[in-house]
Amino acid sequence: MQASSSRSAHLGEWQKHHFAVTSGTCSSGQKADAYRAQILRIQYAWANSEISQVCAARLFKKYAEKYSAVIDSDNAETGLSNYAEDVLTLARSQQTDSDKWRSGLSISNVFQMRSVQEMMEAGRRSRDVLLAPAGASVVIHKGAVVADLPECSVWGASEERDPLTNSACGTDGNQDLPEGRPSMRCPQNAQPPLVPDTTKRCPAVSAPFGESATAEFHAKPLFGNVRKENSNSPKANIGLNVFSSNLSYFPSGCENPRERKALYSCSSVDVLSTPALSKASGKTEGSGQREEGGLPAFKTAREQLWIDQQKSQQPQRASGSSYGGVKKSLGAGRSRGIFGKFVPPVPKQDGDEGGGTQCKSSGAGPAEPARPVDERLKSLEPKMIELIMNEIMDQGPPVHWEDIAGVEFAKATIKEIVVWPMMRPDIFTGLRGPPKGILLFGPPGTGKTLIGKCIASQSGATFFSISASSLTSKWVGEGEKMVRALFAVARCQQPAVIFIDEIDSLLSQRGDGEHESSRRIKTEFLVQLDGAATSSEDRILVVGATNRPQEIDEAARRRLVKRLYIPLPEASARKQIVVSLMSKERCCLSEEEIDLVVGHSDGFSGADMTQLCREASLGPIRSLQAADIATITPDQVRPIAFSDFENAFRTVRPSVSPEDLELYENWNRTFGCGE
Numbered sequence: 001m002q003a004s005s006s007r008s009a010h011l012g013e014w015q016k017h018h019f020a021v022t023s024g025t026c027s028s029g030q031k032a033d034a035y036r037a038q039i040l041r042i043q044y045a046w047a048n049s050e051i052s053q054v055c056a057a058r059l060f061k062k063y064a065e066k067y068s069a070v071i072d073s074d075n076a077e078t079g080l081s082n083y084a085e086d087v088l089t090l091a092r093s094q095q096t097d098s099d100k101w102r103s104g105l106s107i108s109n110v111f112q113m114r115s116v117q118e119m120m121e122a123g124r125r126s127r128d129v130l131l132a133p134a135g136a137s138v139v140i141h142k143g144a145v146v147a148d149l150p151e152c153s154v155w156g157a158s159e160e161r162d163p164l165t166n167s168a169c170g171t172d173g174n175q176d177l178p179e180g181r182p183s184m185r186c187p188q189n190a191q192p193p194l195v196p197d198t199t200k201r202c203p204a205v206s207a208p209f210g211e212s213a214t215a216e217f218h219a220k221p222l223f224g225n226v227r228k229e230n231s232n233s234p235k236a237n238i239g240l241n242v243f244s245s246n247l248s249y250f251p252s253g254c255e256n257p258r259e260r261k262a263l264y265s266c267s268s269v270d271v272l273s274t275p276a277l278s279k280a281s282g283k284t285e286g287s288g289q290r291e292e293g294g295l296p297a298f299k300t301a302r303e304q305l306w307i308d309q310q311k312s313q314q315p316q317r318a319s320g321s322s323y324g325g326v327k328k329s330l331g332a333g334r335s336r337g338i339f340g341k342f343v344p345p346v347p348k349q350d351g352d353e354g355g356g357t358q359c360k361s362s363g364a365g366p367a368e369p370a371r372p373v374d375e376r377l378k379s380l381e382p383k384m385i386e387l388i389m390n391e392i393m394d395q396g397p398p399v400h401w402e403d404i405a406g407v408e409f410a411k412a413t414i415k416e417i418v419v420w421p422m423m424r425p426d427i428f429t430g431l432r433g434p435p436k437g438i439l440l441f442g443p444p445g446t447g448k449t450l451i452g453k454c455i456a457s458q459s460g461a462t463f464f465s466i467s468a469s470s471l472t473s474k475w476v477g478e479g480e481k482m483v484r485a486l487f488a489v490a491r492c493q494q495p496a497v498i499f500i501d502e503i504d505s506l507l508s509q510r511g512d513g514e515h516e517s518s519r520r521i522k523t524e525f526l527v528q529l530d531g532a533a534t535s536s537e538d539r540i541l542v543v544g545a546t547n548r549p550q551e552i553d554e555a556a557r558r559r560l561v562k563r564l565y566i567p568l569p570e571a572s573a574r575k576q577i578v579v580s581l582m583s584k585e586r587c588c589l590s591e592e593e594i595d596l597v598v599g600h601s602d603g604f605s606g607a608d609m610t611q612l613c614r615e616a617s618l619g620p621i622r623s624l625q626a627a628d629i630a631t632i633t634p635d636q637v638r639p640i641a642f643s644d645f646e647n648a649f650r651t652v653r654p655s656v657s658p659e660d661l662e663l664y665e666n667w668n669r670t671f672g673c674g675e
C-alpha cells in the first residue's frame with residue numbers, strides 16, 4: 001500500500017478485499033493474502049492516525065485471527081497448514097494452493113547457498129557442538145534489511161547432526177547480506193519447486209509462508225525503521241513481528257508435523273507468562289542469545305501477533321501518551337514540576353488489573369512500569385485517567401507568596417484554608433475543617449492565576465490545574481466524563497487541589513440557550529463538588545478563578561464558599577512590583593522617582609504594571625542609533641531611567657475601566673468573603 005493513497009483509495013481497496021474474501025471463490029492463499037493486506041492497512045491507517053488505537057486494536061485482532069485461522073489450519077481445503085510444515089515441505093507445494101507460496105528452494109540449489117556451505121563447513125569442524133550461526137537477517141526486495149531476527153538456532157538440540165540433512169536454513173542466495181550471515185531472502189523470483197523430497201530429519205527453521213509471500217508487506221518501512229524492534233514506538237514493530245514469528249524452532253525428534261503440533265498445542269497459550277515462550281519472544285528483540293535447552297518456543301502466528309501487540313503497547317503506555325505520541329495539553333501549557341508527585345498509573349486496557357491499592361506515588365519518571373489501578377478508577381475510561389494524570393496534574397515552576405504583591409488578606413486566607421490544613425489535618429477537623437471550594441475573583445491581571453500557581457508550589461498537595469474552557473470546548477461530549485475522572489483521580493491523590501481557571505465558562509448561569517453538553521458538565525461538577533464537600537475524609541479543595549464572577553451560577557457560587565476578591569494593587573503593591581522587576585535590570589531610578597511612577601499608575605493592574613516596566617525597559621534600546629544595535633555590548637546599554645517610564649506611560653494605560661471596577665466592588669460587597 002502506498003503512503004500516498006488517499007482515504008477513498010483505502011476504502012476502495014478495503015471493500016475490494018472484503019468482497020474477494022467473502023465471495024466464496026477465494027483460495028486459502030488468496031484469503032491469507034487478503035487478510036494480511038487488511039492487517040497492513042489497519043496498521044497503516046493507525047500509523048497515519050486515520051483510526052484510533054482502540055479501533056486499530058479491534059480490527060487488528062479480528063484480522064489476525066482470521067489470518068492465523070487460514071495459515072494455521074491443517075484442513076487442506078480451508079487452510080494453508082503452514083502451522084505444521086517446514087520450509088521444505090512447503091517447497092513441495094503440497095499444502096499450498098498459491099504459486100506465491102512456493103519456495104525457490106531445491107535440493108540442487110540448496111547446497112549452493114553460501115550460508116549452507118558455511119554451516120556445513122562449521123559442522124565439519126565441530127561435529128559435537130551445537131552450530132550457532134550468526135544472527136539472521138531478513139532481506140527484502142532490493143536488499144533492504146528489514147529486521148534483525150533472532151539467531152537462528154538451526155539444529156534445535158544438542159544431538160549430533162549431519163549438516164547436509166539440516167541445511168535448509170536459507171531459502172535462496174544471500175549475496176546482499178553481510179558476510180557469513182545466513183539469511184531469509186524473500187524469493188520474489190521464486191523458481192518452480194523442484195525439491196522432490198526432503199529428509200525427515202530436517203526440522204531446522206520453518207520459514208514457510210510469511211517469508212516467501214510477504215515481500216510486499218515487509219518491503220515498506222511502514223512504521224519507521226523496523227530495525228528498531230525494541231523501539232518505544234508501538235507502530236514500529238507490529239507489522240514486522242507478525243511475520244518474524246515464522247522463524248519457528250522445532251525440537252528434534254518431532255519429524256511429523258502433526259506430532260509437533262500436538263506437542264506445542266499442549267503448552268500454555270499464555271505466552272507472556274510461559275518462560276519458554278517469553279524467552280523466545282525476548283529473542284525476537286534481538287538479544288542475540290541462543291536458546292538453551294528446553295522446549296523451543298514455537299508459537300502460532302496468532303500467538304506471536306498477540307505477544308507483539310502486548311509488547312508494543314507497553315512502551316507506548318509507559319511513554320504516557322496514547323495519541324500518536326502527540327502531547328496534548330489541557331489549558332495552559334504546563335511542565336511537570338520539580339515536585340512532580342507521581343507517575344501516570346498506566347491503566348491496563350486489557351482486563352485483569354489485579355485490583356490495586358495504588359494511590360499516591362512519588363518521584364517516578366514517565367517510564368515507570370504499569371501499576372495496579374485504584375479500584376475507584378476502574379469504572380473510568382483509561383484514556384481519561386491517562387489524560388488527567390499526564391496532562392492536568394502539575395505543579396509548575398515554583399511561585400512564592402512574596403512574589404505576589406499586595407492582596408494580603410487573600411493570601412492570609414488561602415494559607416489558612418489550603419496550606420495549614422494540608423500540613424496539619426489533625427488540627428483542622430470538625431468545624432475547623434477547611435472549606436472545599438474557593439473562588440478567586442477580580443479584575444483581569446490582578447494575580448489570580450499567579451495565586452493558583454503559588455498554591456501549587458506551596459501547599460504540598462497534588463495540584464490539578466485545568467482551564468475550564470478546555471473542558472468545555474476541547475473535549476466536546478467528553479467534558480462530563482473528564483470532570484468525573486478529574487475528581488476520581490484527585491480522590492486517589494489526596495490531599496489534592498483542583499485549580500480551575502476561567503471557572504465562569506464552566507459554571508456559568510444555566511439558561512435556555514445553553515448547550516446540553518455544557519449543562520451536563522456543570523451538573524456533574526456540582527455533584528462532584530458536593531461529594532467532596534460532604535465527605536469529611538476527602539481532602540480535595542477546588543479553587544476557581546474568574547474575572548466574571550457575576551456569570552457564575554448561584555448553585556456553584558454557594559459551593560465555592562470562600563469567595564475572595566483579588567483587587568487592583570494598591571500603591572504599596574504597585575511599588576513592590578516595580579522594585580521587584582527593576583531589581584533584575586540595570587536601573588537608575590531614585591526612591592522619589594519610583595514613588596512618582598507608583599503615583600502615576602493608579603488604576604493599573606499587576607499585569608499593567610508589568611507591561612509598564614517592560615515598555616520602560618525598552619527605552620534605553622530605542623534611544624540607540626539603529627547602526628549601534630548591531631555592535632553594542634549589553635553593558636554599554638544605558639540603565640533604565642525615569643524618562644523611560646514617562647515615555648512608557650504614553651503607551652501603557654490601565655486595562656480595567658472604573659465602571660468595571662465598580663461591578664467587581666459591588667459583587668464583592670454582595671457575595672465576597674473579604675474584609
Ligand SMILES: Nc1ncnc2c1ncn2[C@@H]1O[C@H](COP(=O)(O)OP(=O)(O)OP(=O)(O)O)[C@@H](O)[C@H]1O
Binds near residue numbers: 407449451573577607
Ligand atoms: N499581585 C501581583 N503581584 C505580582 N505580579 C502580578 C500581580 N498581579 C499580576 N501580576 C503580573 O501580571 C501577570 C498576570 O497575572 P495573572 O495571570 O495572575 O492575572 P489574572 O488575575 O489571572 O488575570 P485574568 O483574570 O485575566 O486571568 C502575572 O504573571 C504577573 O506578572
Ligand SMILES: [Mg+2]
Binds near residue numbers: 448449450501545
Ligand atoms: Mg488568570
